[in-house]
Amino acid sequence: xxxxxxxxxxxxxxxxxxxxxxxxxxxxxxxLRVPVYIMEYHLWYDAxxxxxxxPGWFHGGASELADSESMGPDWMRMRHGVGWPLPGAxxxxxxxxxxxxxxxxxxxxxxxxxxxxxxxxxxxxTFHRLDEFATLLRLAEEVGVKVGIHDEIQFRPARAKEAxxxxxxxxxxxxxxxxxxxFLRIGGKPAYAFQWWGQLQAKDFPxxxxxxxxxxxxxxxxxxxxxxxxxxxxxxxxxxxxxxxxVGSSVTMSNSNxxxxxxxxxxxxxxxxxxxxxxWNDDALSPVMIDAEVAQFRAARAAHPGKPLGLxxxxxxxxxxxxxxxxxxxxxxxxxxxxxxxxxxxxxDYSCDFVMISSWNDWEENTAIEPGFLYDGYAGDPYxxxxxxxxxxxxxxxxxxxxxxxxxxPLMWQRLYGIDRTPPRLTRVRSLPLEAAIVAEVVDSGSAxxxxxxxxxxxxxxxxxxxxxxxxxxxxxxxxxxxxxLSLAIDRNRLSAGDWWVAVECDDAAAGRLSVRYPAxxxxxxxxxxxxxxxxxxxAITLAGSGAWRADxxxxxxxxxxxxxxxxxxxxxxxxxxxIARVHLFRASxxxxxxxxxxxxxxxxxxxxxxxxxxxxxxxxxxPHAVYLLLRDTAGNVSHPVPVAAGRFSGGVGNRP
Numbered sequence: 001x002x003x004x005x006x007x008x009x010x011x012x013x014x015x016x017x018x019x020x021x022x023x024x025x026x027x028x029x030x031x032l033r034v035p036v037y038i039m040e041y042h043l044w045y046d047a048x049x050x051x052x053x054x055p056g057w058f059h060g061g062a063s064e065l066a067d068s069e070s071m072g073p074d075w076m077r078m079r080h081g082v083g084w085p086l087p088g089a090x091x092x093x094x095x096x097x098x099x100x101x102x103x104x105x106x107x108x109x110x111x112x113x114x115x116x117x118x119x120x121x122x123x124x125x126t127f128h129r130l131d132e133f134a135t136l137l138r139l140a141e142e143v144g145v146k147v148g149i150h151d152e153i154q155f156r157p158a159r160a161k162e163a164x165x166x167x168x169x170x171x172x173x174x175x176x177x178x179x180x181x182x183f184l185r186i187g188g189k190p191a192y193a194f195q196w197w198g199q200l201q202a203k204d205f206p207x208x209x210x211x212x213x214x215x216x217x218x219x220x221x222x223x224x225x226x227x228x229x230x231x232x233x234x235x236x237x238x239x240x241x242x243x244x245x246x247v248g249s250s251v252t253m254s255n256s257n258x259x260x261x262x263x264x265x266x267x268x269x270x271x272x273x274x275x276x277x278x279x280w281n282d283d284a285l286s287p288v289m290i291d292a293e294v295a296q297f298r299a300a301r302a303a304h305p306g307k308p309l310g311l312x313x314x315x316x317x318x319x320x321x322x323x324x325x326x327x328x329x330x331x332x333x334x335x336x337x338x339x340x341x342x343x344x345x346x347x348x349d350y351s352c353d354f355v356m357i358s359s360w361n362d363w364e365e366n367t368a369i370e371p372g373f374l375y376d377g378y379a380g381d382p383y384x385x386x387x388x389x390x391x392x393x394x395x396x397x398x399x400x401x402x403x404x405x406x407x408x409x410p411l412m413w414q415r416l417y418g419i420d421r422t423p424p425r426l427t428r429v430r431s432l433p434l435e436a437a438i439v440a441e442v443v444d445s446g447s448a449x450x451x452x453x454x455x456x457x458x459x460x461x462x463x464x465x466x467x468x469x470x471x472x473x474x475x476x477x478x479x480x481x482x483x484x485x486l487s488l489a490i491d492r493n494r495l496s497a498g499d500w501w502v503a504v505e506c507d508d509a510a511a512g513r514l515s516v517r518y519p520a521x522x523x524x525x526x527x528x529x530x531x532x533x534x535x536x537x538x539x540a541i542t543l544a545g546s547g548a549w550r551a552d553x554x555x556x557x558x559x560x561x562x563x564x565x566x567x568x569x570x571x572x573x574x575x576x577x578x579x580i581a582r583v584h585l586f587r588a589s590x591x592x593x594x595x596x597x598x599x600x601x602x603x604x605x606x607x608x609x610x611x612x613x614x615x616x617x618x619x620x621x622x623x624p625h626a627v628y629l630l631l632r633d634t635a636g637n638v639s640h641p642v643p644v645a646a647g648r649f650s651g652g653v654g655n656r657p
Contacts, residue, residue, distance in 0.1 A: 021345075022391040025384060027337045029391035030345040032355060035111040036393060037184075038369070039150060039193070039312060040359030041101075042116050043132045047091040048077060049409050054557045057089040058364045074425045074445050075411045076374075082318050083366050083375035086382045086402075086416070088409025093132040095139060096407030102136070102143040103400035104371060105360070108386050109393035112146035112184040113360060114193050117173075119153060124160035125168045127151075133177070140182035148184035148191035148231075149173065158205040167216045171223025178224065186248060189229035193251070196232035196241060210240050217246030236296040242304040249308040251356055252300070253293045255332075255343035294350055301351070311347045312356030315340035315385055316375065318366040336376050337388050340369075344392055357389060371399070420446035423637035426629055429644055436616045438644060440596065440629060444607045447635035452611040453592035455628045455641065458503055458584035465491045466567065466583060475622045478580045482512070485570040486580055490519075492561050499588035500556040501641055504541060504569060505581040505626050508550045512573025514541040518556055519563035543573070549581065551626035551643035556585070581623040586641045592630045618646045 021028045046054050057078055076084050090097045105113050115136060117127040127133070140147045151170065159165055170192060177183060178190035185191065199207035213232075221227055229248035234241050236252045289297075289311070301309050316334030332339065340357070347355055361370040368375070369385035376384060383399050390397035402408070402416055410421035428441035442449050460466055469487040472478050478486050502516055516539045539554035567585075571578040596611030615627045624646035631639040 022394070024341075024387045024391050025337060025381060027341045027388065029341045029388050030348055031394050032344060032348055032392045034348075034352065035354040036109075036389070037148075037310075037354065037356050038105065038108075038110055038113040038358075038360050038389075039356045040116045040362050040367070041105075041113050041136075041147075042359070042361050043092040043129045043136070044118070045090060045092040045361075047089050047094075047409065048555060048557065049089060050091075052091075052558075073374075074422050074443075075415050077409065077411060083363055083368060084373050085361065085363060085368070086371040086373065086412070087407065088412035090407065090409065092129070093135060094407045095135060096404045098132075098136050099139050099143065100400060100403040100407075101361070101370065102140055102145045104383075104386055106143050106145050107395075107397050107400060108389040109395040110357075110389060111354075112148055112191070114148045114150040114184075114191070114356075116150045116152050119151070119156045119160035119165075119169060121156070124156060125165050125172075127169065127173060130173070130176075137177055137180050137182050141180060145182065146184040147180075147182050148193060149177075151192065151194035154195035154197055154200060154202070158202070161200045161202075161205050161208065163208065163212045163216050164219070167219035168223060170216070170228075171220035174220070174224035174226070174228060178226065178228075186229040186231075189227050189248065191229045191231060191248075193231040193233065196234045196238070198235070199238075210244060213241075214244050214246050217244075236293045236300070239300055239303065242300060242307050242309075247307060249310060249353070251310045251312055252297055253289060254312040254356075254358070255289055255314055255339075255346065289346065289350075297350060297352070301353075308353035310354040310356055311350060311352045312358050313340060313343035313347055314358055314367055315369055315388075316366060334376055336380075337384055340385065340388055414446045420633070420635040421637060422446050423639040424449050424631040424633050425639065426631060426642045431618070432612075433619070436614065436619055437612055438615045438618070438627070439599070439610060439612050440644075441600075441608070441610045442631050444633045446607075447633040447637070448605045448607055449602075449609040450632040450634045451592070451598075452596040452609075452613060452632070453594060453630045454596060454613040454615060455586075455591075455593035455630065456615075456617040456625075457582070458501070458586040458628075458641070459590055460491070460494060461584035462488065462582060465494045466585070467491070469566070473579075476581070477507075477623055480569070480571040480578045480580060482571055482573045482575065482577065485568045486583070488567045488569075488583060489564075490567055490585075492564075495559065495561040496587070497559065497561050500559055501553050501586040501588065502539070502556050502567070503551060503553045503582070503584050503586065503626070503628065503641065503643060505549065505551040505583075505624075505643075505645070506543070507579040507581075508543045508546045508548055509579070510543065510573045510576035511545040512543050512571065512578075514543065514552075514578070515539075515570045515572055516541065516554055516567070517570070518567045519560045543578075549624040549646055551628075551645045553586075553628070553641050553643055555588075555640070582625065586628070592632065592638070593628070615644070618644070620646075 021030050045057060048054060048057060077089050087097060115133060117133060120126050120128045137147055153161055174190055183190050201207040217230055230246050231249050231251060232241060232247060233251045241247060242250060314332055316339055317332035357369060359367045361368045366375060369389060371382045371386060373382055383397060387397040405413055405417050408416065413419040413421045422445065424442045424444040426440055427443050430439050432439060440452055442452055462468055467489040468478065470478065480486050504514060541552045541554065569580065569583060594614065596613035598609055599612050600610035602609045617625045617627050626643045626645045628641035628643055630641055
């Protein structure tokens with residue numbers, strides 16, 4: 001009987017593995033019969049947490065977002081996007097994070113993952129963040145995941161694309177890493193993918209001839225001492241690429257990027273690359289490829305039967321939250337996983353030789369399948385996309401243990417481990433102008449709200465620890481022309497090491513960005529132009545041109561009291577000058593300020609309380625001033641200084657009055 005039962009179970013498992021589809025959360029996922037890879041595993045993240053943290057998160061600081069916004073869940077530091085990773089803001093080089101990511105990838109059953117490496121800005125003959133890649137490859141050996149390289153060459157300066165530089169970068173990287181048992185091999189050769197859109201053509205680089213690319217392959221293999229499986233990403237119409245003997249396989253268009261459409265307000269600024277596509281409009285992108293490109297793909301596959309051709313699938317796409325009003329923006333809704341499942345089904349019908357799924361963890365364009373929250377709604381399954389990919393491989397996804405909490409953003413501890421490290425948030429504020437006071441509603445999702453305090457200014461300010469390099473206007477404000485900076489010398493005798501907050505109060509008269517730069521205690525960043533030597537950190541404040549005076553707070557991490565580099569506030573607007581009323585610094589461990597009076601009558605254990613706070617600074621003239629709230633809960637968590645700007649109040653949060 002036991003033997004019969006065992007045989008029956010084996011039969012059921014075999015039937016499940018051979019089934020044409022498997023349902024995941026109500027979505028029918030097709031069973032793929034070809035290799036499946038994940039593209040774009042990014043190593044670009046630096047975390048705003050821990051002793052080595054820095055502000056911002058996306059792109060390791062290249063496009064930093066503040067961790068001081070008030071809207072959205074209190075466990076989410078940056079709330080501009082439509083998704084958030086399960087561990088919160090993490091450091092890509094943290095072994096605890098890498099091991100957990102690889103364990104998740106292993107559980108999906110994919111055939112490999114391509115790590116996206118960027119040529120170094122100032123030394124393009126090598127890659128940035130190779131130390132992190134070495135750590136990842138070592139851990140991939142332990143976990144059992146195969147790792148290839150994706151050279152993000154298309155979005156780097158011309159020097160990175162020159163044939164000799166390209167060959168040296170590829171060859172030396174393969175020579176160093178390809179011997180690892182974890183390195184992905186296709187046909188026995190280490191896999192190396194890269195973009196070949198427009199033959200690497202960009203504003204600063206003419207199209208590379210196909211013959212030059214073949215020389216890149218030859219020279220790189222000579223340096224590496226071995227043959228390589230080269231996998232260029234090409235336009236569907238570039239048939240000549242497939243004739244190159246060095247090309248091992250190629251990837252062409254996807255269910256999304258073949259139909260990018262602009263949602264720019266000005267029709268003259270629309271992207272016209274695919275203006276002839278059927279149904280051209282501002283609607284969401286289609287979850288499947290357009291017929292013309294399917295035909296091109298099938299023709300190429302028939303003409304080059306010896307070259308495996310792959311297609312890639314997006315689970316969704318949304319870059320609208322990261323773009324300015326006059327820039328292109330595209331969006332492809334995820335539809336609860338149906339977009340990815342339908343794309344996989346269509347791609348299988350096209351008879352491709354392998355599938356690429358984009359991406360593992362690009363949270364800026366919101367294509368991630370890494371476990372996370374919000375991309376399919378607040379109550380969604382964080383492992384949904386890993387389950388879908390596993391189902392496509394005929395498996396049931398089993399989540400691995402969570403990362404060690406020391407590797408995880410403390411704001412996520414409450415949600416993941418039941419440990420409250422999340423401070424209260426200000427959700428509503430209104431002015432009492434006749435009483436020179438404000439009323440603030442405070443909420444906390446974990447512990448009870450304990451109190452609210454108010455501070456009129458920081459620990460250091462202009463004329464009190466900060467010395468401006470230029471004189472103020474007659475009314476005390478500083479006028480900064482577009483592209484110019486307000487430089488402030490910091491009194492080192494009053495600047496202690498550790499975390500600080502910088503507050504900038506200015507006239508939001510024009511759209512643009514403020515870039516706040518300051519001394520750093522250690523080398524960070526990716527050495528892009530303007531950050532040579534890694535000596536500075538920066539935080540960004542985006543202005544919308546609302547016409548109101550406003551205040552914004554940004555974290556300062558790794559402040560070095562021994563450096564003489566000044567604090568600079570650069571106005572990156574295009575047209576109008578910027579008027580800055582105040583700049584001041586708060587110690588992260590500073591006092592709570594004048595206590596507010598609770599007027600809500602809530603129970604002591606309440607997680608929602610209302611306070612009245614005296615705020616005479618809001619009525620100062622001739623320049624409007626902001627005041628700053630610090631909110632506490634019974635677990636000892638204290639918020640960042642939440643600015644409440646003078647002027648208009650609409651019941652919204654403090655830094656968006």
